[in-house]
Amino acid sequence: MITFESLGLEEGILASIQQLGFTQPTPIQEKAIPVLLQGTKDFVGLAQTGTGKTAAFGLPLLHLIRKEDKFPQALVICPTRELCLQITNDLNSFKPKKANISVTAVYGGTSIVEQIRELRRGTHIVVATPGRLIDLIERKAVDLEQIHYVVLDEADEMLNMGFKDDIEFILKNTPNRQSTWLFSATMPAEIRNVSKRYMDKPFEITIGKVNAGNANIDHQYYATQHVNRYETLKRIIDFNPGIYGIIFTRTKADAQGVTEQLIREGYDIEALHGDLTQQQRDKVMSRFREKSIQLLIATDVAARGIDVSGITHVINYELPDDTEVYTHRSGRTGRAGKSGISLSLVTPKEAYRLRQIEKLVNTRFHKMDIPSGKDVCRKQFFHFIDKMLSADISHGEYETYLPLLKEKFEHVDKEEIMQRVAALEFDRFLKYYENAADLNLRDDRRGERSERTASREPRARAAGDGNYQRLFVNLGTKDGFYKASFLQFILDMSDLKKDVLGRIDMKEMNSWIEIEGAAAKKMMKAMDGKNFRGRKIRMNDADSGGGRRK
Structure with missing residues (x-):
């Protein structure tokens, strides 16, 4: 069995990751770390999100940094503020406890003055979004002359967001780099072109198949008519009472519209789209991470770089225009070895695009029946009963009221109590779904028979x-x-x-x-x-x- 000790990392880093509970490297870490520790080889790593890429490049960076030199020696470029902060936090948790290694995050949407002050105090590793880094370069507020290692994380995401020219500008401004490390979930032609222009015979590894979906994710689809799309979404949410997920829409208008409808019907949900200020965005993400809300509705642009653990479902309210975007959407679940579900609502007109996505991720999608009203009520009922039976009753002030409670229920039999509990908890569901229509299509037009x-x-x-x-x-x-x-x-x-x-x-x-x-x-x-x-x-x-x- 391969261990972190056998990869060649220094003792201080090994002690830190051991405290974090890291016991065995993931495939990308196992293959990348020995190569990156050399510090002189260009590298391309293709792997899905959630496979441990941050540690794959972060641990070698911390190993290679000269702690006595308090100037930027490594640069990590990533597409979004959220990912920038996540990488910074991870590096700070990975670094040896007694080592005085400084990691500085620079990103848009916050004071550039404070970031300049932090850079002037001295730092070893800069983690940056492209736009803010270019601002700092043009202000001569950051010195990249002695950058030895450049990491391009989520490279395909950055190119999808239009950062190609920015990346090339940054690479031209790191003339003394010893190696460039590129990590990506997919390998479009633009990524290949960047590697050819700015990398020298890079060592390339692929974890799984290029563009292939995470094996821990179950890809499902529900065939529905466009007019029933919202009702189908609502029924799926009701059918999964323990859901903790992200719903993707193609436009911010759809994201806001669906959110408002669901909020009116009593669901814990927030929208994330381009019209939000950074402060509003941070507040929404904080509530989502704390699980104060069960569901987040987001556009692809707004959701880029989001990494939240424990997401059970990704719901594609509409399929993306770009089939590669599906890989990034679905990659928000099934992370760190956990299983997840990526489900799509597909109208007959979208059937062809679904087939394209199946080919892209090399995975068969399972067709699911839209739950009936009775199915939803049954599922909600059993979820409530299981939750009630598993409740911790070992402590609580309610014991004071048990004698009064027994007196109240003295002449009520067990069956009537259960009926009354069900009536209180499920009256809304029972009324709503009492005469619910069957939303399933009898022919989803994907070439299957009726x-x-x-x-x-x-x-x-x-x-x-x-x-x-x-x-x-x-x-x-x-x-x-x-x-x-x-x-x-x-x-x-x-x-x-x-x-x-x-x-x-x-x-x-x-x-x-x-x-x-x-x-x-x-x-x-x-x-x-x-x-x-x-x-x-x-x-x-x-x-x-x-x-x-x-």
């Missing part, structure tokens, strides 16, 4: 180029399952990966599962005859007469 045809015969699909077999199982929504939990249950039972599965069709009492033929026997062997909540599971080939649709 549900009616799909229900009668197995299909061959592109994923894996395998023939799909349909299995019947006597478990359904009445057993407390919803689509996602049922998917996790059958994968856990069978020890299979979700890539072997096709469409899952759930009814109240039974379900039908499309699965690659090669994996069907393993799933049946793992599940058929086992017990679930006191009754025997029956699973067999749906087309051999063992299972009939109701």
